[in-house]
Amino acid sequence: MNKPFKEKVQQVDIPALGLRNYWYPAIARWRLGSRPKAVTLLGEKIVLFRDDGKVYALADRCSHRGAPLSMGKCLYRGSGTLSCPYHGWTFDGGTGKLVAKLMEGGESPLPARAAVKSYPIHEHAGFIWLFVGDMNPVPFPTDLPECIADDSKWFSISNWRTYKCNWRLVMDNLAHDQHAPFLHRESPELLFQPIFKHATRNSTELLEDGTGIGHHATHGVHVTHYEGLGPFPPPQEAWYRKLKPSGRGKDMDSTSAANAKFGLKFRHMNMLPSIALIGRPSGNFFTCRLVTPIDEETTILYNFNLFRRRGSIIALLNSLKWVFWSSWAHDWLFSDQDKVVVERIRPGPELLSKTDVGLTAWRWFMARNARRAEPEALSSEVVPQIVEH
Amino acid sequence: MNKPFKEKVQQVDIPALGLRNYWYPAIARWRLGSRPKAVTLLGEKIVLFRDDGKVYALADRCSHRGAPLSMGKCLYRGSGTLSCPYHGWTFDGGTGKLVAKLMEGGESPLPARAAVKSYPIHEHAGFIWLFVGDMNPVPFPTDLPECIADDSKWFSISNWRTYKCNWRLVMDNLAHDQHAPFLHRESPELLFQPIFKHATRNSTELLEDGTGIGHHATHGVHVTHYEGLGPFPPPQEAWYRKLKPSGRGKDMDSTSAANAKFGLKFRHMNMLPSIALIGRPSGNFFTCRLVTPIDEETTILYNFNLFRRRGSIIALLNSLKWVFWSSWAHDWLFSDQDKVVVERIRPGPELLSKTDVGLTAWRWFMARNARRAEPEALSSEVVPQIVEH
Amino acid sequence: MNKPFKEKVQQVDIPALGLRNYWYPAIARWRLGSRPKAVTLLGEKIVLFRDDGKVYALADRCSHRGAPLSMGKCLYRGSGTLSCPYHGWTFDGGTGKLVAKLMEGGESPLPARAAVKSYPIHEHAGFIWLFVGDMNPVPFPTDLPECIADDSKWFSISNWRTYKCNWRLVMDNLAHDQHAPFLHRESPELLFQPIFKHATRNSTELLEDGTGIGHHATHGVHVTHYEGLGPFPPPQEAWYRKLKPSGRGKDMDSTSAANAKFGLKFRHMNMLPSIALIGRPSGNFFTCRLVTPIDEETTILYNFNLFRRRGSIIALLNSLKWVFWSSWAHDWLFSDQDKVVVERIRPGPELLSKTDVGLTAWRWFMARNARRAEPEALSSEVVPQIVEH
DSSP states (O other): OOOBOOOOOOGGGSOTTOOSSEEEEEEEGGGOOSSOEEEEETTEEEEEEEETTEEEEEESSOTTTOOOGGGSBOOSTTSOEEEOTTTOEEEETTTOOEEEETTTOTTSOOOGGGOOOBOOEEEETTEEEEEESSSOOOOTTTTSOHHHHOTTTEEEEEEEEEESSOHHHHHHHTSOOSOHHHHTTTOGGGTTSOOOOBSOEEEEEEOTTSSEEEEEEESOBSOEEETTTEEESOHHHHGGGOSSTTOSSOOOOTTSHHHHHHOOOOSEEEETTTEEEEEOTTSSEEEEEEEEEEETTEEEEEEEEEEEOOOHHHHHHHHHHIIIIIHHIIIIIIHHHHHHHHTTOOOSOOOOOGGGHHHHHHHHHHHHHSOOSSOOOOOOSOOOBOOOO | OOOBOOOOOOGGGSOTTOOSSEEEEEEEGGGOOSSOEEEEETTEEEEEEEETTEEEEEESSOTTTOOOGGGSBOOSTTTTEEEOTTTOEEEETTTOOEEEETTTOTTSOOOGGGOOOBOOEEEETTEEEEEESSSOOOOTTTTSOHHHHOTTTEEEEEEEEEESSOHHHHHHHTSOOSOHHHHTTTOGGGTTSOOOOBSOEEEEEEOTTSSEEEEEEESOBSOEEETTTEEESOHHHHGGGOSSTTOSSOOOOTTSHHHHHHOOOOSEEEETTTEEEEEOTTSSEEEEEEEEEEETTEEEEEEEEEEEOOOHHHHHHHHHHIIIIIHHIIIIIIHHHHHHHHTTOOOSOOOOOGGGHHHHHHHHHHHHHOOOSSOOOOOOSOOOBOOOO | OOOOOOOOOOGGGSOTTOOSSEEEEEEEGGGOOSSOEEEEETTEEEEEEEETTEEEEEESSOTTTOOOGGGSBOOSTTSOEEEOTTTOEEEETTTOOEEEETTTOTTSOOOGGGOOOBOOEEEETTEEEEEESSSOOOOTTTTSOHHHHOTTTEEEEEEEEEESSOHHHHHHHTSOOSOHHHHTTTOGGGTTSOOOOBSOEEEEEEOTTSSEEEEEEESOBSOEEETTTEEESOHHHHGGGOSSTTOSSOOOOTTSHHHHHHOOOOSEEEETTTEEEEEOTTSSEEEEEEEEEEETTEEEEEEEEEEEOOOHHHHHHHHHHIIIIIHHIIIIIIHHHHHHHHTTOOOSOOOOOGGGHHHHHHHHHHHHHOOOSSOOOOOOSOOOOOOOO
16 A cells, blocks of 8 residues: 655745644743733744733734734723834734824824734633634644544643744644653663664555554564674663563554554644654553744744643642643653754755654645645645665 | 925935935944943944043954954054054054055065054043044034034033934934824923824925924814814823923914014924924924934934023023933933834835925935035935825 | 066955965864864865874765754764764765765765865974875875974974964065064064165075075165155154164075075075975074964964974073063964964955065966966976066
8 A cells, every 4th residue: 555656845845834724822821911912833823912801913013004903002991902112013813904093183094904813712621722824724623633622621730841943843743753762761760671662664545534644563572783883772772671571552553442442543643734643552642742833043942741630639640740740741852862863964865764644744745735824735645665775 | 485296205215324425423422431431323333432532443254364443452652552452553544545564574564455444533512422434524614503513602411312213214213294293292391281283284394494393283183073073182181281381481483582673484304314403483492313324223312402502690590400301301310212213113104194295305304415425416306295095 | 597577466366265276274183182172274174183193184074964063073983984963974084985874874885075185284393284185185295395394303382363364464474574683673583673674675486496586685784864854763762773773683695504504595484385494594493383274254374483403402491482482472462463463464466575575476376386286397497586666
């Protein structure tokens, strides 16, 4: 079914400022207080403000003389408007329309072309989400995986990190490229267990609903041998890996609870626009990572730890484990091993290999299926598998 | 007399490095000591030095190998020369001519093309002024308003602030664009009086001598009403504005002392190259602000508080009021409200409006009448009035 | 023999990133410990690492996905290999060849095109030297003067300084351009002796072996006179110059020990790629300065103080003098007088003069004789002497 192909997608073929026409998290709800707040998403400068409990988002540049609206104020509470700090041009938060020029009196004309761009907004899972693009918004939470979209069944503990590099490098890192057994082998979280299985045979499949791809990795081993060098992991690292011989739980296969009970076929999936969804065979925990382009040299990685709601006792235990263990062992130490490398990658020619089957498939999927202002039918082809030497 | 017109001048049509062939303040006199000093004006690197009480200004790059002359010394006091720090090429401060190559002996040829550019200099009102341009200098103080030019009748207290933005944004801010009633309404200086009159009908006239334009604003009110929003100033800001119902003195009209006694017709004028002159109806106080381009992203705003000489008692009272009140209430707090906005403006398309009549007229005047190396007759046309929606 | 000519070489005609295909010092040996180290030379990012006592240098970008190899480790000590931190691609330090993909097992193909550039290395005189270029390396120490190349006869005390400017400006400073009598006249090292002889007649000759040029300066004087100015040094600097009337030793001529005993004809020589060699008439001390391009705006100046081995007592005295005197009086204070000027030079048109005969000849020599990937015969012409006004 999955044949090698040669239609390689280079990093530079993916838009440097991100895939448009998707919902992205913009800021944690608690960080937006009573004052307007400037954010940047996909290179666009945006002002968020809250009035009468509702949140609004407008382009952060007054159409009059270019002052940042984020330095302005909500002078008329309850009206959902924001006034520019410079001459008081006042815009409706919902539509972006100019509703008053406060220096000119009530009779002054309010031309339609004075409107600023307004952004569709949704508050969900502790964040304010914006639809950034050039078309009518798709309903929220289209595109989000069920485990984060449906908070009646799941709850989340989330955090975020700013990467000083282009989003494509962060996305590549999350496309199942087999870096984990190497880069993270000395992470405290994994130190006293065998190295992740590696030297796998990888393949990729379309998710059944066409929203992304899922990754398979089979035939992996805990130790490999290299002529002239010796075994990997190298001898000096081997002894302390034997304290927990079972490693990090079982593989995910058709007998796993995730698969058998919940129909979740993959341990690692990628979904548009820039989501990595990585789960446990139990089907009760997923980490959902949203790679959010800020500008060409800045990315915010939102990390949602998602727990299936299974009663308050289990929720309490899940939360305690996160607070006392995963928050620092995984979300901080483990993830920062990626961060220090990814931020220092020097873009240029690549030589993609067996480990990059997932990466290559995911780039191909993004390039082919990303939503466009002129929507196309989603591809129903199988995902091509690049195996290349 | 003043008809609407469509000949709009965009910000980008005004030179980014300033209008050439004018006198600009370069530095306060007290800041130039016995060592040469590097300054930048209109993008040009200049070295100032003082010898035997006289000040000189040369291009700050040695014609030999490019070292900055501002790192050199006046080795021969009284000769009005400056020597390059690298190989001792020595230049005459008045003409820029090379007068010695100190490493080569007195017989060494001194080619005329080795001269560096020299700048005409004038010391006045506590500052060193330079003529920056490409033609013979006009006599100082051509272009300066009488209140700063004639220090037998006026004295000044001055200061300056560095803006991290292009000079055009600072100039726009001083072209009577009606931002004051909005942006400064919460300035401590104005807090306990009604908001400046706004919703005015604005118009602009040529100054009688053709050196600039004067602004009229009539029919202004202290309160305006906006459908769906309410009154401006908004209710929560209204109560503390009633403590001084008269506001900031009277309007300036034909009965004002400024007009009747001194023939000063305008409260707010703009003059070439980049001057805003704002006065009181009494005719005894003007603030003259000189917007001085440094480089494309830096501007120094020189602020002269000008008091008509009316005896030493009044001069003392004027000075005391400035020290204990205006220096911080106006020159610092009030002006910095402009600074924080102006520095953050994002240049781009504008949508000029009724409030921008003065700005538009002033851009038009600059574009049309700015001095050129090949001088043209000053325009005698009336100033076009842009009213646009 | 030496006729004026007009074939001027401009600064911009010399490569901004340095002359390729030469050996350059990369780092002091003691600074490379057990962890890989990133350096930059001639704009190339390079990783150095040490394994089993041997040093290796590779291009610091993994051919797989672009991660910096300098963040990796030597996992297999004794194999001379370095592994990328991201997916464990492992490269041979000597050849740059890919020898393992640690995530893919021992059977994975290792394509030849996956090799990264490797740099020839030599350890000498306390430094690690790299051959940076596009051709097979010339044997070390080709190009180095005998006094630094032959450490059986000479020993060295060395240091280095980072200049924040292009290497050409530092090189110009070391091409015998007569700046010393002027720029360094107030150096503590020279304060109580007459100013260096200046107003010299300069000329330049090819070194006999064709490896560089040597500078002559004759007819110099300690005082010059300038009409309208007075004498140089200026009167206020003259009195304290008379405490050591003999100045800095004798001139170097055919009777000097350097010449008579050792055949060293020049006090100041320049050699490819970017060497200045300045010695004493005794022939027992040379300072060799290597101008090493890092990137377009950074240069490291390596400074070797070279002493002829004449027994351990003299070596001890030489060393003590350097520690207690030359290290700060010359290598620090004297050289920093150059540094502050050179870093502030504004590149642009030059007006080369009598003082620049050496500079002009040296640029001409570099442009004509620098090694190229396609080697040409070295020029045997005499060095043209530019005298220009």
